[in-house]
Amino acid sequence: MTVTRPDVVPPQPWAFPEPRRHRLSNGMDVLIYPLPGQYVTSTRIALPSLLAGEPQDREGVASIVSRTMDEGTASHTAEELAELFERNGIGLGAGVTEQGMVVELEATTGRFGQALELATECLREPAFDEAEVGRHVRQRLSEIEHERASAASRAAIEWARTFYTPQSRASRPTAGSLETVGAITSADCAAYHAAHVRPDGGAVIVAGDVDEAAVVADLERTIGAWRSENPSAATDLDPRDERDPGSGRIVFVDRPGSVQTEMYVGTLGPDRRVDGGWAPYPALSFALGGSPGARVDALLREDKGYTYGMRTTFRPRRRDGVFVAAGSVRGDVTAESYDLLLGVLEGAADGFTDDETRSAIDYIGKTAPARYATADVVADEAVRLRLDGLGTDFVTGYLQEVQALTPERLGEAWRATLGSWTTVLVGDASEHADAVRALGRGEVTVVD
CATH class of the missing domain: 3.30.830.10 (Metalloenzyme, LuxS/M16 peptidase-like)
Incomplete structure (x- = not known):
């Protein structure tokens, strides 16, 4: 029997999924990416709080804030929150980049509303318990020691310090140094959160097999109800990081x-x-x-x-x-x-x-x-x-x-x-x- 092989043809052009766009009552943009068959919904909350807004003697405070927002709130203790996340199969994490803070939320489609409720609670009313902040400060100090022990990490840190001028924020580690992290307190976290973690200019991105109308409704009743208590306290700057003239060495x-x-x-x-x-x-x-x-x-x-x-x-x-x-x-x-x-x-x-x-x-x-x-x-x-x-x-x-x-x-x-x-x-x-x-x-x- 003769089998005719199919012709191999070039693949068709591919495009990134198009988002459905909305805006919440608090001004945050919403981008929804409907992805049929993706039953674990991935949500990202982008808050444009620049690293330049950190006090220079407390650099790393933005990272500590991102790590401790889910370590107890005005409504739940750290243990209660952990149980709620685990019981409902919800994953929450947060981190900072030079351009802002990102909250990551993973949940099945059926738990999407509950996940948003917990994420909004962590954003609006974190307790910054002194013991929890202290624990994360110690963890970060331990990380710094590990970074110094790793040749690859040590090279990257030294390269940034050499390449950029000392005045450039990019010349120093995103999550702070031994000196600056070691000085961070619960009060520092609360002050940074009040001034910089706010919905103004932020966005919510949702990707998964979701119903668009239901997503918008859930967002509006949760994160859409979040308001800036003191927007005028923000001191975010966007200075340009400059290459050091003597870095060619x-x-x-x-x-x-x-x-x-x-x-x-x-x-x-x-x-x-x-x-x-x-x-x-x-x-x-x-x-x-x-x-x-x-x-x-x-x-x-x-x-x-x-x-x-x-x-x-x-x-x-x-x-x-x-x-x-x-x-x-x-x-x-x-x-x-x-x-x-x-x-x-x-x-x-x-x-x-x-x-x-x-x-x-x-x-x-x-x-x-x-x-x-x-x-x-x-x-x-x-x-x-x-x-x-x-x-x-x-x-x-x-x-x-x-x-x-x-x-x-x-x-x-x-x-x-x-x-x-x-x-x-x-x-x-x-x-x-x-x-x-x-x-x-x-x-x-x-x-x-």
């Missing part, structure tokens, strides 16, 4: 006896509103360091065997962004690996091949439907873009633009990115710093 964080060296190399990059469009930058990330076959790993991992893997990425921010290449290499080849890495990045200015371009286009375009297949991922992308002042039509737009990319466009975008490198190496400086100096790639400073 190499900082070697000394770890005596380390058998590996963590590399963190980067420069200034674009934001999502860059002239010419965002499409080339995810493609560049993939072509340079987005897979084992990309240029960095093809040389340092597959050819040389110096690393388990290094990755490159563009990280857009509200204004500007950064390009970063990061990963660990064998300690005994630190200088050679660093030189080879910069050679790959700088050599890319000569251009990209048709095969590299097509591979990046196919990966970004053809995997998009799977990447955005679940309610939580849809909600996460929507809230991330909302805090950046964009809608999810941005995703559809740049995915369409990706299909038209050419090697020439990739080369043009990469050459526009190339600038002086800020480098942090975490490893045994006594063994390898002199070899790095000998490369002549820039001033090398050793720190403990």
Whole structure:
């Protein structure tokens, strides 16, 4: 019997789900993404309270507030709230970014209304019990010690401190330092919450198999009833983080006896509103360091065997962004690996091949439907873009633009990115710093 194989045809164009838009009586925007079959509803509440609003001697207070809002309220103790969440299968979490606070809520469709009631209670009337705040402060201090012990985390922290001016909030950890977190009290949390955690300018994003009218009604009776008690107390600023003029150098964080060296190399990059469009930058990330076959790993991992893997990425921010290449290499080849890495990045200015371009286009375009297949991922992308002042039509737009990319466009975008490198190496400086100096790639400073 002869079997005729079906023709393989290109996939149809894909678009990010379109939201249904509403506005609550307290002014908060509502974006509803109906996703049939997604019976666990993912809700994100975006509150644009910028990190610049934190007192500098209490940096990290926004993170502590986000972690303790569900640790007791005026209506329920921490234990009672925990029981209510567990009994109803509701998950609540919160965190902060440079652009605001995000409350994450997961619940089955049938428990959606109850989940909103609990989330609204935590937002409106957190108790900030002294014992609970103290516990989370201690946990954060422990995290900081772990971050200092992790070579990758230590490299990222030192890189930000080197890259940005000391006045820039981005130069310091989002969740605070040992000195600032250790000083945070319950009163500090209450004061920050009163001034900055408010519905003004906020949005609620709901993704799942939901009834639109019922969702709006539930939102209106819960979070829509939340009002700012003292909006005039807000002191949110939006200063521009600036690159330090002296950041084009190499900082070697000394770890005596380390058998590996963590590399963190980067420069200034674009934001999502860059002239010419965002499409080339995810493609560049993939072509340079987005897979084992990309240029960095093809040389340092597959050819040389110096690393388990290094990755490159563009990280857009509200204004500007950064390009970063990061990963660990064998300690005994630190200088050679660093030189080879910069050679790959700088050599890319000569251009990209048709095969590299097509591979990046196919990966970004053809995997998009799977990447955005679940309610939580849809909600996460929507809230991330909302805090950046964009809608999810941005995703559809740049995915369409990706299909038209050419090697020439990739080369043009990469050459526009190339600038002086800020480098942090975490490893045994006594063994390898002199070899790095000998490369002549820039001033090398050793720190403990």
